[in-house]
Amino acid sequence: MYGKFLVEGDKLVRELLASNVKTDAIYALEGWKNANNSAKQEITLVSPSDLERISTHDSPNQVVAIADIPKHEAADLNLAPALYIALDQIQDPGNAGTIIRIADWFGINTVFFSEGSVDVYNPKVVSSAKGSLFRTACHYVNLAQLFEANKALPVYGTFMEGENIYKTELASQGFIVIGNEANGISQEVAGYVTNKISIPNFGKAESLNAAVATGIVVSEFKRK
Amino acid sequence: MYGKFLVEGDKLVRELLASNVKTDAIYALEGWKNANNSAKQEITLVSPSDLERISTHDSPNQVVAIADIPKHEAADLNLAPALYIALDQIQDPGNAGTIIRIADWFGINTVFFSEGSVDVYNPKVVSSAKGSLFRTACHYVNLAQLFEANKALPVYGTFMEGENIYKTELASQGFIVIGNEANGISQEVAGYVTNKISIPNFGKAESLNAAVATGIVVSEFKRK
Numbered sequence: 001m002y003g004k005f006l007v008e009g010d011k012l013v014r015e016l017l018a019s020n021v022k023t024d025a026i027y028a029l030e031g032w033k034n035a036n037n038s039a040k041q042e043i044t045l046v047s048p049s050d051l052e053r054i055s056t057h058d059s060p061n062q063v064v065a066i067a068d069i070p071k072h073e074a075a076d077l078n079l080a081p082a083l084y085i086a087l088d089q090i091q092d093p094g095n096a097g098t099i100i101r102i103a104d105w106f107g108i109n110t111v112f113f114s115e116g117s118v119d120v121y122n123p124k125v126v127s128s129a130k131g132s133l134f135r136t137a138c139h140y141v142n143l144a145q146l147f148e149a150n151k152a153l154p155v156y157g158t159f160m161e162g163e164n165i166y167k168t169e170l171a172s173q174g175f176i177v178i179g180n181e182a183n184g185i186s187q188e189v190a191g192y193v194t195n196k197i198s199i200p201n202f203g204k205a206e207s208l209n210a211a212v213a214t215g216i217v218v219s220e221f222k223r224k
Numbered sequence: 225m226y227g228k229f230l231v232e233g234d235k236l237v238r239e240l241l242a243s244n245v246k247t248d249a250i251y252a253l254e255g256w257k258n259a260n261n262s263a264k265q266e267i268t269l270v271s272p273s274d275l276e277r278i279s280t281h282d283s284p285n286q287v288v289a290i291a292d293i294p295k296h297e298a299a300d301l302n303l304a305p306a307l308y309i310a311l312d313q314i315q316d317p318g319n320a321g322t323i324i325r326i327a328d329w330f331g332i333n334t335v336f337f338s339e340g341s342v343d344v345y346n347p348k349v350v351s352s353a354k355g356s357l358f359r360t361a362c363h364y365v366n367l368a369q370l371f372e373a374n375k376a377l378p379v380y381g382t383f384m385e386g387e388n389i390y391k392t393e394l395a396s397q398g399f400i401v402i403g404n405e406a407n408g409i410s411q412e413v414a415g416y417v418t419n420k421i422s423i424p425n426f427g428k429a430e431s432l433n434a435a436v437a438t439g440i441v442v443s444e445f446k447r448k
Contacts, residue, residue: 101429101432101433102432102433102436103427104427105423105425105429105431106427107427128433130430130431132428132429166447199329199443200446201329202329202330202331203327203328203329203331203332204359205325205328205329205356207329207354208329208439209322209325209439211433211435211436212322212326212435212436213439215436215437216443219443220443223390
């Protein structure tokens, strides 16, 4: 399957149909088909055992759809001033999906992924993004080139030795860079960080989960 | 196996050995055994295929240990004034582990789990808690009884209609209640919430991941 991705389960498929993402095909059990016959999209009836074979879930939930991966214009690197999230080698699909959901909650429309990050159309990302994937532009880019092309925008990154985020003046525009789960921000990308920040550690954990750190940092930007 | 749990991988087993949690047995490949012979605990040599059989991971990392589930005193319900996290029917092991890690980062020593929450000694919780499980007291209790026994402590819970957390005066002592991933805070527990709070929504996502919401809320309590 090229340029397509799988969307699984009643709620997510309904979010897909309500979005601008193009749906290619829908495979559903009889009950779902009957309840959703008003959908513009044709619905193909399948048996529970068919559904199990199509789905990546152990206990699939009524319906699976095939959607077209949105063809975002080859990302224009000259960005309008706004707040953006840039993920540097995020590997865990649950983290990627959860971060897309954070972006959507906080009104951030675009998330950049470094080349080599997890594929956002991986079924686990799709499921943990909970529909936010359909409303968020996800671009794979060379982050160094992105920052080079937008020198006017500050680049915030979390580092152990960064300034206490609770006491830092945070801009309303710029990039929030989140590093790899195990290794943090890569050396190349670190060279572009203009503002090193940190979430104060009050206890003994070595680090926070990458998605949790993203949530806390983005919340700090938006609370002002 | 009763009263025991599995700890997998080099880093986590070393954190286990450095903690107060009692280790029962260690099964390791030769390289790990040789590098860790100074451990007080006896190390049993196993082959890579043995390790694969013991481990729950697809590609196990050098070592697996069996530890004793800490026997916390039957939770004394009369608590010292401090900040506590109370989880109401959290089901996802990744969320539970991530929340324990958040507690450990922010210096919260005790997390309460409602009866019916995920088992914190489930291997996925152990792995996502990243060693914080060894430093955090996790108690399963009836949350209603817990709140009844500690009427002096405020109970904070997130609700759509709650007060904007950025503008709320937050106490330095009390309970932060986090509800179930799909259904939020249960009706019974909601009756004990003294302070309804909310994280403002700037976009279109319906909700945040439970662990991310915990991180943002706890950060708000600690930033003051």
